[in-house]
Amino acid sequence: xxxxxxxxxxxxxxxxxxxxxxxxxxxxxxxxxxxxxxxxxxxxxxxxxxxxxxxxxxxxxxxxxxxxxxxxxxxxxxxxxxxxxxxxxxxx
Amino acid sequence: xxxxxxxxxxxxxxxxxxxxxxxxxxxxxxxxxxxxxxxxxxxxxxxxxxxxxxxxxxxxxxxxxxxxxxxxxxxxxxxxxxxxxxxxxxxxxxxxxxxxxxxxxxxxxxxxxxxxxxxxxxxxxxxxxxxxxxxxxxxxxxxxxxxxxxxxxxxxxxxxxxxxxxxxxxxxxxxxxxxxxxxxxxxxxxxxxxxxxxxxxxxxxxxxxxxxxxxxxxxxxxxxxxxxxxxxxxxxxxxxxxxxxxxxxxxxxxxxxxxxxxxxxxxxxxxxxxxxxx
Numbered sequence: 001x002x003x004x005x006x007x008x009x010x011x012x013x014x015x016x017x018x019x020x021x022x023x024x025x026x027x028x029x030x031x032x033x034x035x036x037x038x039x040x041x042x043x044x045x046x047x048x049x050x051x052x053x054x055x056x057x058x059x060x061x062x063x064x065x066x067x068x069x070x071x072x073x074x075x076x077x078x079x080x081x082x083x084x085x086x087x088x089x090x091x092x
Numbered sequence: 093x094x095x096x097x098x099x100x101x102x103x104x105x106x107x108x109x110x111x112x113x114x115x116x117x118x119x120x121x122x123x124x125x126x127x128x129x130x131x132x133x134x135x136x137x138x139x140x141x142x143x144x145x146x147x148x149x150x151x152x153x154x155x156x157x158x159x160x161x162x163x164x165x166x167x168x169x170x171x172x173x174x175x176x177x178x179x180x181x182x183x184x185x186x187x188x189x190x191x192x193x194x195x196x197x198x199x200x201x202x203x204x205x206x207x208x209x210x211x212x213x214x215x216x217x218x219x220x221x222x223x224x225x226x227x228x229x230x231x232x233x234x235x236x237x238x239x240x241x242x243x244x245x246x247x248x249x250x251x252x253x254x255x256x257x258x259x260x261x262x263x264x265x266x267x268x269x270x271x272x273x274x275x276x277x278x279x280x281x282x283x284x285x286x287x288x289x290x291x292x293x294x295x296x297x298x299x300x301x302x303x304x305x306x307x308x309x310x311x312x313x314x315x316x317x318x319x320x321x322x323x324x325x326x327x328x329x330x331x332x333x334x335x336x337x338x339x340x341x342x343x344x345x346x347x348x349x350x351x352x353x354x355x356x357x358x359x360x361x362x363x364x365x366x367x368x369x370x
Contacts, residue, residue, distance in 0.1 A: 001280040017271055023257055023283035026320035028308070032284060037213070037220035037244075037272040040286065054303045 003078040005031065005071050007064060018064060020075060025083040027051075031068060031075055033060055043068055045076055102140040105218075106175070108152045117215030132159035136174060137167075141197060143175030144218065144246065150181035153202070157188050160195045173197040176246040178228075180208065198246035204231040206242070209269040217244040217273045225296065226273030227285055232264050241288070244273060251292050256283045291321060297369055311368050316341035318360050318370040329356055
């Protein structure tokens with residue numbers, strides 16, 4: 001089951017989702033922001049930065065970034081439980 | 093008479109007897125709606141190899157093949173294929189499949205019943221610039237334990253279900269697509285399109301690798317991702333101490349050469365040159 005970060009109804013209606021998916025154990029700890037079919041942004045749980053050079057925070061509503069910061073503890077705990085091969089403190 | 097709000101040489105979509113809601117989402121200015129089989133001949137004059145034919149009912153497949161035949165008889169120089177074909181129901185006659193595959197570039201839904209992305213989401217994917225990295229349909233072969241996925245550009249790929257996650261047959265029955273083609277779901281389990289494409293599509297991997305942050309590029313990080321992908325611990329490589337491997341993965345030691353590199357590649361089931369593509 002993915003970890004879904006709660007965001008406002010207005011953002012959900014606009015097509016935003018924020019999740020840790022179940023098949024990304026090989027990657028550094030991260031959460032994925034998705035907006036409809038327009039694009040996705042992957043955020044490192046280690047440093048809060050975007051994992052892909054082409055991604056820009058200006059394309060993401062500030063409320064989503066704030067929600068990720070607010071949920072960081074739960075996201076890290078969930079990541080470590082689901083993906084023990086790449087725990088949050090591994091290599092950091 | 094072809095019902096269409098305007099005429100132009102090439103249409104992006106040709107919808108055969110499709111629901112108005114789907115046409116609205118695809119855009120009436122880029123979708124030619126064909127209501128009667130007798131109008132198919134005119135439709136063939138207005139397509140390009142980039143067009144997508146949308147066929148909601150299997151019964152239209154036969155009419156489409158017949159119309160394509162007749163069009164070719166009259167216009168033998170017409171560039172082939174006539175676009176791509178997206179069928180929401182399989183053809184009732186399997187004998188039609190070879191001709192459909194020859195007349196159209198990519199064909200989705202011609203044989204096996206598929207599970208589709210909800211139509212409102214699918215229309216957005218078909219129009220998206222990122223459609224090749226999103227999934228619009230899929231089918232499961234339980235006997236072979238494979239999942240065949242159709243991408244938004246109507247290319248298809250088949251992957252072993254076991255590579256996606258630890259799933260059983262009861263999970264297979266709960267297969268669905270969501271999040272505008274980004275989520276491949278089996279009940280509560282949700283895999284990302286990124287995770288699947290990264291593992292099974294070398295072209296996607298190459299595109300994605302180019303956009304990685306500087307600290308995630310290079311032999312070491314690639315080796316670590318591939319090792320984790322294969323679910324191997326750092327001490328699984330004979331003759332290469334765990335500490336050495338960790339240093340290589342962190343970029344604190346030189347990449348291995350010769351026999352050590354070959355040992356690592358063999359255990360990871362790739363050639364030495366492929367390691368850095370992960």
